[in-house]
Amino acid sequence: MGTDPLFHEPLSNGAVFATRKKHRKPSKPEPVHIPHKHTSKTNLTQSDHGLRDIDVLWSGHLNHNNINRILENEALKQRRFGAPKHAPPANLSKQQQQKEKPTFAPEDRVAVQDESLETSHQSIGHIDVPDNMHQLLEQFDSVKLNQKxxxxSSASDAEDDERVPPQPVNTATQFRSLEPKKELTKRRYLPAYQLNTTRHEQYKALKTADHDIVQSEWTRKKESLRSSKLSELSTFLKTELEALGCTHPGPDMKRLQVYRYVFDRIISDFRHYGPLLAEIKSEYDSFIESHDMDQTELNFLRAKVRKLLAQNENRLLLKFERKKSLNMETQIARLKHENEFLNAELRRKLALYAGYLPQAIWNERKRDDAILSEIEGSIRRGEGAGGAEDPITLYEQQIKRLTQEDSAKATEIADLRRAQEHDYVPKELHDTLDFNHKDVTSRFLDLSEEHGKLEEELQSKVATVAKLEAALKEKEEQYHFLIAEYTGLTESMAKK
Known part of the structure; x- marks a missing residue:
């Protein structure tokens, strides 16, 4: 590997470049001697180099799509290659690489070669013009055979996946278990060095492919870092959300669709983090799908709970109505008993009243009222004939007597009110005036005592002032006497 001039080391972004050191060009070109090797030995040597994982060197010379495009048209040098379908795996140790190296059965290789030979024989019969030369080369291209x-293999894997029965959803945990992601399948493939070119031409093609890939990667990075790209995505996001009417915040599948599209655009622009972002997006999509299914089940369970609650509420209402009907029946029975008692009391009072009526009036009232004819047997007329007064007359006399007493009480109350207004003082007012009088009296006594003290102090002050005036007058007389004496003495001395 160290002496192979075609050995390429992967960069951080997946690209590869030639590690062979440049030597000085000799003054004279030396002919390159290519030793002849047997085809089987060459295939074995190249297959040893082809054991590398294609997911690791997805952007190097082992990517057959890049080689074929460059060989087809030289004008595609500036073309940008799309992002890989799978993220490159992490750096593995040599032991892990040896353990994870896939095996390629010779039967599979022979089957693929036989299929390619049959396809080539079928296609050669239809070649009539030189324009189909590229198609003819494709029939013998190992890359196309590997793709087939x-x-x-992928179709067979898909059939195996369809045979697996679906796992039931666990609604108790309210989270659907996510399906584990399938590991990247690794297979050996036939090397792409069986083209009709020399080793020198192959090396030039590989070097050109690596240069174009690295240049396109740097160009893509520069373009992805432009602010116009960010403004373009922001404008697109705002426009789409306004067009869909999803301007209000909150969970919405339409908003999620727009953001998903923008996230795909970002993944396609940032190829260095593209596989990781794609894996993150896949996990989020799986979680959202699981959440959507859980939400559907939750809505179904909510509807079922509402139905059960409605049925339970109907049972409670029925129980309440039954209890209410029992209370109403009890109340109706009590009212019936009270009605019977009042009817019996009314009949008794009517019988008592009818005993005081004259016979003519009784007969006239009996024709108009059927109840009186029913109680005719319970009437005792002896009380009315014995000279007892009519209860109505007694009631009228009692009412008249009570009316007279009421008028007398009203006159007495009016006299008391008149006397209260003119002759009496209310107790509250009397208490207030008494309190004020006591307060004023106490203040008067205090002020009188204070006035006496002030009078005594004034008398003492007046006596003191009189004493001071007498002393001052005496001092003034002494002063005038001394002035007169000094004046006379001064004049006598001046004359001398």
Missing amino acids: YNAH
Whole structure:
């Protein structure tokens, strides 16, 4: 590996470049001697180099799509290659690489070669013009054979996946278990060095491919870092959300669709983090799908709970109505008993009243009222004939007597009110005036005592002032006497 001039080391972004050191060009070109090797030995040597994982060197010379495009048209040098379908795996140790190296059965290789030979024989019969030369080369291209083999293997894997029965959803935990992601399948493939070119031309093609990939990667990084890209995505996001009417915040599948599209655009622009972002997006999509299914089940369970609660509420209402009907029946029975008692009391009072009526009036009232004819047997007329007064007359006399007493009480109350207004003082007012009088009296006594003290102090002050005036007058007389004496003495001395 260290002496192979075609050995390429991967960069951090997945690209590869030639590590061979440049030597000085000799003054004279030396002919390159290519030793002849047997085809089987060459295939074995190249297959040893082809054991590398294609997911690791997805952007190098082992990517057959890049080689074929460059060989087809030289004008595609500036073309940008799309992002890989799978993220490159992490750096593994040599032991892990040896353990994870896939095996390629010779039967599979022979089957693929036989299929390619049959396809080539079928296609050669239809070649009539030189324009189909590229198609003719494709029939013998190992890359196309490898693609057919991979397509056949993926179809068989898909059939195996369809046979697996679906796992039931666990609604108790309210979270659907996410399906584990399938590991990247690794297969050996036939090397792409069986083209009709020399080793020198192959090396030039590989070097050109690596240079174009590295240049396109740097160009893509520069373009992705432009602020116009961010403003373009922001404008697109705002426009789409306004068009869909999703301007209000909150969970919405339409908003999620727009953000998902923008996230895909970001993944396609940032190829260095593209596989990781794609894996993150896949995890989020799986979680959202699980949440959507859980939400559907939750809505179904909510509807079922509402139905059960409605049925339970109907049972409670029925129980309440039954209890209410029992209370109403009890109340109706009590009212019936009270009605019977009042009817019996009314009949008794009517019988008592009818005993005091004259016979003519009784007969006239009996024709108009059927109840009186029913109680005719319980009437005792002896009380009315014995000279007892009519109860109505007694009631009227009692009412008249009470009316007279009421008028007398009203006159007495009016006299008391008149006397209260003119002759009496209310107790509250009397208490207030008494309190004020006591307060004023106490203040008067205090002020009188204070006035006496002030009078005594004034008398003492007046006596003191009189004494001071007498002393001052005496001092003034002494002063005038001394002035007169000094004046006379001064004049006598002046004359001398």
